[in-house]
Amino acid sequence: MSYEDFIKGRGAQKNSSNKFDAHSHETRDDFLNYCNAEGEEAVNFKTTTIETFPKTIVNKVTSPDVGMDFSLNPYQGCEHGCIYCYARNSHEFWGYSAGLDFEQKILVKRNSVELLEKKLKSKAWQARPIVLSGNTDCYQPIEKELKITRGLLQTFLKYRHPVGMITKNSLILRDMDILRELAQDRLVHVNISITTLQEHTRRILEPRTASIKKRLETVEKLSAANIPVSVMMAPIIPSINNHEIMPLVREVANRGALGVGYTIVRLNGSIGEIFTDWIKKSMPDRADKVLNQIADIHGGSLNDSRFGTRMKGEGQFAEQVKQQFKIARKMYLQDRKKPSLNCKLHEEYKDGQTKLF
Template sequence: MSNGDEIIKGRGAQLNVGNRFDAHSHELRDDFLNYCAVEGEEARASGTTLTDTFPKTIVNKVTSPDIRMGYSLNPYQGCEHGCVYCYARNSHEYWGYSAGLDFEQKILVKRNAVALLEKKLRSKSWEAEPIVLSGNTDCYQPIEKKLEITRSLLQCFLKYKHPVGIITKNALVQRDMDILKELAADNLVQVNISITSLEETTRRLLEPRTASVKKRLETVRKLSEANIPVSVMMAPIIPGINSHEILPLVKAISENGAQGVGYTMVRLNGAIGGIFTDWIKKAMPHRAEKVLHQIAECHGGNLNDSRFGRRMKGEGNIAEQVEQQFRIARKKYFKDKGIMPLNCELHREYKDGQMKLF
């Protein structure tokens, strides 16, 4: 640690940055912190709170040209996994919260998610197209174990024979293997497991409340053994932190049965730049400046990069080296592998929740 800073254990972000939409800013003053230390009180609330919400729609059209999904569905807003680099942090500001600690401590639960999905799938105007769970925040974050909203959503997709994709860092997806097997029998599901590193110490720092590396590799293997199509995303690659792991990680996931692999380069848009900078100076002070400079080198000299076509992969020497390593890794470990497109043909016959006879 540097300058006497202490890491908040179990959290990614180490502070609450200001919300760009707020008229007022908030800060923790030294005299208040000193008072709390003397009195033995916590300066910050450390627990997680849940707030029920009831949105009017649940399926979102994805218009970004460099994200390969047409529609997404997020049963939760905010994510207790606490990945410090997460691009979704900025979306928490639209709800009046901070992209920092608030993002992982104040979770919004969409209680009517299943009813809204069913309404969408039964709509006469809806034509089947894959809907991805977790386009923004993880549908298998810790609270899902209790609430089971994601499980109910999968049951809805199965009832209407509708294609669904899943993106997650949590081994909790194994709980729903029974439903996933039924979906996979009709080629209606693909699971994408995010694995950022093979090193557990790195995982604990970057993604404090996610499943361990061992559990994620086990999840890939078990899904594959159950004939459920599974891919892995190495997302994001952070120069100086996990960029040296490309070949061994791709080898490991191939050996565990993954049928596809992809990657993105880290980009620190909006409030995330400040959150990540604060975190790395506390968590990895000896290499903070080197990592920040290398990230900036991948994005035209900035931590922030919103340019379509380049923001996901970066540019410059470091980004080119990463791309070349992935090309080699795919050729070596995924030469004869691939995943079929999801089946969009069955849903029309099941729009009423049962197959039509005529």
């Protein structure tokens, strides 16, 4: 299978088996031949949305490696289709595949705004930063129509509550009006995820994300508006983007980023199977090399769940990446620092307006 034969606009090229299902499914050659003879599509690759109404929306994060205490995800599944995405495995809990289903079947939490407001008004709740997109992108394409993330930001502003954001989409610029107001009281941090400066690499790694040009412009525009913005180069994938560390840090620093973070790719659960299938089809000349290097970073396995090493890896490659970021920060970001998020205002606004007495 050549790159030209790929399912256009998708990262995963297959649906992996769901470990929670009693039955497995496969697309047989005789079925594909029948569909071809009849002029029918074997699989519908269109995106569908499924409405859900959870009872809670703010999640406590217990992992010591993630760098956040609470997260909020208005969507489950992500049309961006990043092939390496760690969130793919979570789609299996909903009865879907971590492969194509993750990109095509998007669960929409319709009551997100109401649940957040209930949480922020709770007498027991004490303000702590809540991060949008700890799992899936809150600005994925469906947000343009549904505007759930915009409603969440309006709620954070109403109750003067600190919020962090992570996104690959320039759609965040739509909400600049709210972000400016939040920033005036130190109530928002934004992280733009930029994995590469090469558009060709971006298209195969992250097929439905904003272009690199738009993401760099987003960093620049947020910075110009005095909205604290940093960049996440996540993940670093050996022999694909690790050579871009220095030029990428230099570029985002020139655009006004206050800091740069990174993780090293890990392929837990079904992601190992999906990524292996993808790279052998998209980069057959270096597939084995990349997979072997990833395994070498994680103790000989693509799957790494060890706290303390799973996000940064170990060994010579991991150390080289660490040192490159250390040098890059010293060269381009030495005098920059993100302002701390303000957790003190919220108590005065628990009922949605400032207290008079």
